[in-house]
Amino acid sequence: MALRGVVPAHLSLDCATMKKYSIFSLARNAGNYHKDWERAWRSPDPKKEYDVVIVGAGGHGLATAYYLASKHNVTNVAVIEKGWLGGGNTGRNTTIIRSNYLQDPSMAMYELSRSLYEDLSQELNYNIMFSPRGLLMLCQTEHELRAMKRTSHANRLAGIEAEMIDRARVKELVPIINDSEDCRYPILGAYYQPRGGTARHDAVAWGYARGSDARGVDIIQQCEVTSITREGSRVTGLDTTKGHIKAKKIAVVTAGNTSLVMQMAGVSMPIESVCLQALVSEPIKPVIDVVVMANTVHGYMSQSDKGELVIGGGADSYNNYSQRGSFPALEHTVTALVETFPIISRLRMLRLWGGIVDMTGDRSPIISKTDVDGLYVNCGWGTGGFKAIPGSGYVFADLIARDQPGDIAGAFGLDRFKQGRTIDESVAAAVAH
Amino acid sequence: MLVITCPVCGIEGEEADFHCGGEAHITRPATENPEGITDEAQRDYIYMRKNPKGVHFERWRCDRGCGKWFHACRHTVSMEILGYYGITQKPPAALLKRADPLWQAHFEAQAKKAKSK
Amino acid sequence: MSNKPYRVPTAGTGGTVGRLIDRSQTVDFTWNGQKHSGYAGDTLASALFANGIRVVGRSFKYHRPRGVIGLGSNEPNALVGVGTGARLEPNIRATQVELFPGLAATAQNAWPSVEFDIGQINSLASRLFPAGFYYKTFMWPQAFWKSVYEPIIRRAAGLGVAPDGPDPDTYEQFNCHCDVLVVGGGVAGLAAAEAASAGGARVIIADENPQFGGISDIAGGTLDGEAQSKWVAEAAQRLAQAGHVHVMSRTTVIGHFHHNYVMMLERVADHDPRIMNDGAPRHRLWKVRAKRVIIASGAIERPIPFANNDRPGVMLSTAVRAHLVRYGVAPGYRGVIFTNNDDAYRTATELLSAGVPVARIIDVRPEPDGPLVEAARTAGIEISAGSAICGLLAKSGGKHITSVKVAPYSTTGRVSGAEEQVDCDFVAVSGGWNPVVHLHCHNGGKLDFNDEIQSFVSRKHDDPVVTIGSANGSFDLAALMDEAYAAGEAAAGASAAKAKAPKAASEPEGALEPLWYAPATGKYNEGNKHFIDFQNDVTAADLELAQREGYESVEHTKRYTTLGMATDQGKTSNIIGLGVLSGSTGKPIPEIGTTTFRPPYTPFSFGSIAGTQVGKLFHVVRRTAQFDWHKEAGATWEPIGDWRRAYCYPKGEEDKHAAINREILTVRGKVGILDASTLGKIEIKGPDAGALLDRIYTNTFSTLKPGRGRYGLMMNEMGFLFDDGVTVCLGKDHYLMHTTSGGAERVVQWLEEWLQTEWTDMKVFVTAVTEQWSQFAVAGPKARTLLEKLEGDVDFSADGLAFMSMSEGTLEGTRARVFRISFSGELSYEIAVPANTGRVFWEKLLAAGEEFGVEPYGTEALHVLRAEKGFIAIGDETDGTVTPLDLGMNWAVSKKKADYLGKRALELPHLADENRKELVGLLTEDPNEVLPDGAYAVSSVTEKLPMDMIGQVTSTYWSPTLNRSIAMALIKKGRTKMGEKVTFPVAEGKVIRAEIVDPVFYDKEGERQNV
Amino acid sequence: MSEALIITALHDRQAPANLAISMTEIVDRGMIDLRGLPKDKKFLSAAKSALGVALPTEPCTSTQTGETLCFWMSVDQWLIVCPRKETGALLGKLNGALEGIFSLAVDMSDARSIIRLKGERVRETLMKGSSIDFTQPGFEPGTVRRMLFGEIAAMVHVVSEAPEVFDLMVFRSYAHHAWDWLEATATKGSEVGFLKPAEAPAVV
Ligand SMILES: Cc1cc2nc3c(=O)[nH]c(=O)nc-3n(C[C@H](O)[C@H](O)[C@H](O)COP(=O)(O)OP(=O)(O)OC[C@H]3O[C@@H](n4cnc5c(N)ncnc54)[C@H](O)[C@@H]3O)c2cc1C
Ligand SMILES: NC(=O)c1ccc[n+]([C@@H]2O[C@H](COP(=O)([O-])OP(=O)(O)OC[C@H]3O[C@@H](n4cnc5c(N)ncnc54)[C@H](O)[C@@H]3O)[C@@H](O)[C@H]2O)c1
Ligand SMILES: Cc1cc2nc3c(=O)[nH]c(=O)nc-3n(C[C@H](O)[C@H](O)[C@H](O)COP(=O)(O)O)c2cc1C
């Protein structure tokens, strides 16, 4: 696989401060009724000053901290989180991981990320349950079929393994799918990425948190950044609900709250925050072993290892900071999925929630320096950044450490909006999860 | 689910009966003067958004009633709709007073610009 | 198997045993395939008790045997499958299933059976499986997660099985408005509804249970001097008959959303599926816009966890009492009560009076007293005050309780002193009450901790929502009724008429003593499981472990241990969990805070969300007036927007390819007709109509003379193409615009938006007329001859109707607009007639053309025809990132006009970049090779990936006209590369090479259309 | 030349027997879409002179003279419904009167299908497909209301109250969908009885 080369050779966990997890340590601890497990991360008070302060302990912020420490030996780092780590979109997404994007920069970014996911449990010594169970993007109109074929050509030439499959094979992979030829949107085929899949979202945040903490990173929870201080064109630190913290560099990784935090430094952003909802069914015995995305009808579904069907769809149309969405968007999604998987009609919705996603004008992310020295921003992942956590952290850490973007990050700079050099993925699929 | 009342025709409906057209009062540079528009001005027009957490001004269209556009003033956390005004109008002072500071700055800057002309 | 039945004889001393069942009517049902019977009025849970069945399920993680614990929708354990085959519904609470003849229910999550479940082995190894164990293991060897560990975990997890086929039943939705929506039909809800409706307000009152009254039948206290039930029955009747109050049972209010939008699920037919044969839907989803919402959702009793408190036979005190009073069943033959409050004494006396011995009341309070306690004492029930259950013994693999261990308890939270064993086979537990605050919280309502009841109650809501009754922590009947009437009156408005409230009285009750779990003696907790969340097998030790490991936030604890994430969403467990966390962290409960309450209140069917929108009603299909004709002619379809258009018309044995080729050759050689009715048509009129068009299109339209047409391109403000078409001038300041079929609506809105919001002083009206017209292309060398055969007054001659002009007249007795335009390059006309005459006119065209060999052609032939001519198609050559300049259409992009949409964007560095991809034609080296759709060209084929991609195919066809393949592509700097070869690695090991050529493949001079 | 034969969208549809309402397609109506500015007095009086009745300017109302009805569609848009045979003449008259006045009148007789619904359960049936509560006050004869019905654009005209008669108008290409939707939701046995006196519910 072409992009495999970008991935670091496998790292062994040589970090003395972290006790290793394994079946043996579990057995050992069982003897004492699990009373001796150490903390997965500390709960430190902020120091006066850090080399790098990362705002936002979501997956992207934590992964950035982890790679700063592990790849660039930058360890005087704090991650500041206003709530609990992993409680933002990282803790509320439908966990789809894929890399079969269309545009060159996206392919590079998401395939780097996906391949990092392959080894992440071992890298972090924390089982993040990466499950490359296979992902299908259904083709339900001729137009969609053609668009997917185009993507498949681009992916093949980029070294991303995926293939077009026909209806019969779709049915084989997803026995519960409606494969009728005369339904409203008959399945004409699908674009199948065998090593796309899911991971346990909380574990990704927790694994990176534990790994960063062990390398000396301070993760400071329940601490909200309220302003960013500057001297001339340079950042100097931040005011937080736990006092002022000095910082040589500040990296803002706050997803739906990006506009607000960047505004603290006087920087406007090409971002709108809207609510994206997801929901789960009651747990049932396995009925679907792959991830299915039906973009024409706006719905996607997979089944978690615990048994719930995990369902998501399109975002609301208006700005929203409340983590509560509107029913029509969701109704649209569920209706589509009942049509696509008729047996779910009798299953039941267990819980419904929303997250505030950061949408850019071209629906692609921003990984960038800014006009303010020492201020970096990583955002705009919108409805599809869970899959990008390892890759984004990897290239963002590199950008921060070297103060200049590498090949992959370069394409995602803020300057693209001024140049008209947008990266539009809606070309390939209406939904970009 | 938002419940919205169209200020043009008075019909009350649900958000599915309306269409949200995003942030209000975005100036299209070319309408004023098609010459000499900088790349920055073009970027600001197409991409830059206030995206406030608080009281916001936005555009809506009455899709299943009169088909007309109007302005709504809405809180982006509580979803409360504080008021409506015409699509060609500026926000009434009472609404502007409650709006996010970004909006107050916006109209102050506009007023300044108008004065200097 | 010798299951002892637990049905209590009719005549308890109180005479109230089995109020809801009709012992004269037996109802047969099956449980795990075996036949049983209960009585009309039973729930599945009570019928199972009556048949001596206490083990009804297995737990999620450890597969421990489980029985019924609670009542109605708060039951965490007794999840069963109801129905069979495609009608199987998994995970239904047995306590909510109303018995009906033929009901088939099955136990879940157990193999081979609930009685003997192999999975119980997990229970033995449970010490290896603390909370979060899977994060710590299953990592080696790396490949094993996907191939070994995950499949095992998946199979073991999950609860019930899904139905095995599409749902045969129907669902529907209902939208309505009301002045007041009352959630819950207990005494509080009924009282509030009475008060709210007294003045004529439109009121909806909904309760999830089959019966109104909440727990009023077992709560004690009187209304107007009589048992609460009497007033309940009268009030319910008054409301139902009022005519402006909608009274709904079996209806769960599932969610409260922004702007007081409330969703309710009405289970119309689950209790009696036979009514579906008469046309009833299975479920009806209600969408209610309520001016005000009154939440009277009651309170849920909480248990006090103790070691092995999950054994079948351990139940909530009110659940025991309700099962006894309502259905005449007891969970066993000898009970023990474990409580920290007075209410459980009611259960004790009720049991005794029904003839069920109560071995002991174990009360953690040192000195319980008051009338309820006295009554139990007088009845002769032994009370161990200041004591707690510190252990439980059971036999038969934990399925039968034999006794509990009791020890002195000091309110500091310790058990000490001599242990005593009390024989019993069931335990009724009460640890206090948690107000049901879910709906209050769905839309952001906040909570306050109430010390007296040791639970959370609603804080004033920002929305017009109030909470009353026991849902508000008002447990005293008189206070509750006052509150309910006041809330109803407030909702009705000050001027509304008032209802008369009954006089309420009830026995005084002592305070409760908070206790979050009763420790076991010895090294508490070790080996003994204190279950907090039954369904997800979360124990007190798990919660403490999460704290120890740093998952401190209650949200982390929830996710690490899965507390409250099961299908009951922690209804009986969340608050206790907080109590345990409070104990282990030393923080008070309010500081720990709750997790977020989210809709739905209880799980509800996906089918009800789809409602009517399934199958053929899933999504609309738009039909042209000729739809039936195409269908009868055997057309295959292409969906375009919501339309179905004829893709091609295979004849006899022909496959699609052959049909398309034939259709193309017919157009090129004879004459073909196409149903083009779906094309967008917009009339535009007003003094500024021309000026508007000049701003919308990249080229100029204001100079167009009446009767003339022009092809135009539309860009968005980013400079990207999004629609095209011919606009003709109908008269002074009056135009008819054609758009793509898929873009019709979007363009109308586009025009309206600019007119209304930006160019507000322009005087232009825009009216979409797409639906008014059927429109047909008549194309081919014989087009004119065919048309001239039609009866009418239209001049089709070369001079009478020049290329790119139009005329109006009458043809075959109908009004017609005739355009001389061509998308095929042939001599071609488009004729529009009113839609209701379309089908007949279409047939007239065919009849007139028969002698020339006319045939209908479909959208695919249309596409090949246009590609042969190098015409672009929106959606093929464009994808939202393509400018007119990329397509070499500079001729259509005005340099003169000062301002039009997208103009400025074309100057942005990236859009003006000379390295952009440009539209070219391609001829493959092998003329028989058709390039695949969307194939990418590379600068050179390399081993190393990614290869350098320089462009992609946008249209690719077999051209029967040229008898070879043709394609169009966007290639980097393509126009500078005419004659060069490009390489397409189209599959592993397969490369196609093609020459870059001009995209016009056929009739470059355009002579054919100009005859 | 004889006049062309007309085939309406729903010519082949007949309501099945299991419905609790009656449903028929109305085929003899012509329709004109009229645009103009209500603040333009000249426009209003020209329209009135051509139509024989003033245009309604109150939202959701209609005016009528003889068999000609004027439906309010928007603040600057009306739908004139008249006998189909008279449409051409009426349009000519309108265009004549509106000469030189900023306006647009278009024959839209074939653009919409009209489904006439009759019976006690009409309101309730409509409430299964649209967000509008037709049991609220204000939906009396003469009322017109645009809406989303079964996910498509539709308009309803309350023809009479006793008996209940409503005309549902949808664009022609959607007519079968609307009809199918009505067939699915108006079945006997699926009544809601919203806010009607009912039997007392069971109690504990
Ligand atoms: C419903 C839903 C479904 C999704 N499905 C998928 C999917 O299937 N696949 C996929 O790849 N992606 C998906 N996504 C997108 C994905 O979840 C996000 O792109 C990704 O998690 C973003 O991670 P993050 O670290 O940037 O942001 P977050 O995880 O949101 O982290 C940002 C953090 O910043 C903190 N913060 C904000 N303001 C401040 C402040 N002032 N001070 C301190 N801290 C602050 C927040 O509390 C938060 O913890 C989905 C998103 C949602 C909402
Ligand atoms: N002795 C005690 O300690 C104690 C404690 C609490 C209550 N009580 C007594 O219990 C009674 C309480 O009356 P009440 O009316 O407040 O409560 P209730 O429990 O009697 O009634 C509430 C009703 O609301 C229904 N409900 C809850 N959520 C719903 C939803 N989302 N959708 C539809 N229905 C829903 C419940 O099923 C129930 O029928 C009084 O008689 C009171 O005295 C006594
Ligand atoms: C993949 C995934 C699976 C989930 N499964 C469950 C579940 O089984 N039960 C549950 O109660 N919630 C489940 N949730 C939802 C969470 O409880 C929670 O709603 C979500 O993380 C958002 O947080 P919030 O509701 O606290 O705002 C799941 C969430 C995700 C992202």
Ligand SMILES: [Zn+2]
């Ligand atoms: Zn309106």
